[in-house]
Amino acid sequence: MKTAARRGRPGYDLESLLVVAVDLFNERGYDGTSMEDLARRLGVTKAAIYHHVSSRDELLRLATDRALDGLFEVADEVSGASGPALARLERLVRGAVVVLVERLPFVTLLLRARGNTEVERAALARRRQFDRIVTDLVRQAEAEGDIRPDVDPAVTSRLLFGMVNSLVEWYRPRGLSPESLADAVCKVAFDGITTGRAPK
């Protein structure tokens, strides 16, 4: 039966199914998209989808894990590094920008998760864990005298990643390369948008 289904719709393996599902979730909202809608978009029966995944939630879990795994790979890399916290924070920001760009639809879906299902709540818990890593680095860099002490580190880190995460709303592939985008984010976030503090 597995073989028959594959022969019937050779175009959809789990990966391409996931990509279409994530696009549809982003377009209409996860809560507003049924398996029926997804089947219609794919031009297959619901049974053909259930051949690959057990539920809509499983698609959501696969998608948000794709985003979160990327972010945690960067965080793990950074936490194993030595050197000033500010330099590690910059590596984290650069790495996160690259993950956002390379896994754009997945991160978009992650950032829109509201916690309405068990899977969404699990994703939000992992997001909070990542946020804590950022805040800890900001705190450490502040203690080392490299981050401004006149703003609460929790607020600083939220503003910093607010800027980073905004990419999913406006960045379009074929625009800036991930590296140029990471450069722009780091310049603006670390040194500000003004020339005011630069030597004159």
Next chain:
Amino acid sequence: MKTAARRGRPGYDLESLLVVAVDLFNERGYDGTSMEDLARRLGVTKAAIYHHVSSRDELLRLATDRALDGLFEVADEVSGASGPALARLERLVRGAVVVLVERLPFVTLLLRARGNTEVERAALARRRQFDRIVTDLVRQAEAEGDIRPDVDPAVTSRLLFGMVNSLVEWYRPRGLSPESLADAVCKVAFDGITTGRAPK
């Protein structure tokens, strides 16, 4: 009949209906919320809702207009002001932060609009108009030598408002006052998170 409906459900005038609707839309997504869901949440019949508005879309329009009108009031105030573009940009950012905080659920809904309906597309068109005002100010401030010239003004303005708009995801009333929050945003956005460029 109007009077009877009002007598029957004295608690829901248009304003309180709108507030509950916006909370529900933010919770479940606009596309995932039916008038049936809203009626259930309110504990009234659908007819009682249609007494106030003609459609779900009208609620969305009222809500997004509440957010957009606030932002455009600030933009109009700023565009009538004189002085360096950077100072006007700062006033715009401060004003926008206050609007975001004071109209948090409305702006949240606005920022999540995807353009799936006519009303959403109209809201997105007004958002783009606001974004152009920001980009024009950034461009002008760059020409005046006050904004860093090494990042595209369109990217700078998106990062700046990416930071501002992120407030809807993490700011909670009873936290920082709108003014302290605006201070933090301006410090971080205009001068950066680091102490690196400050005189030592």
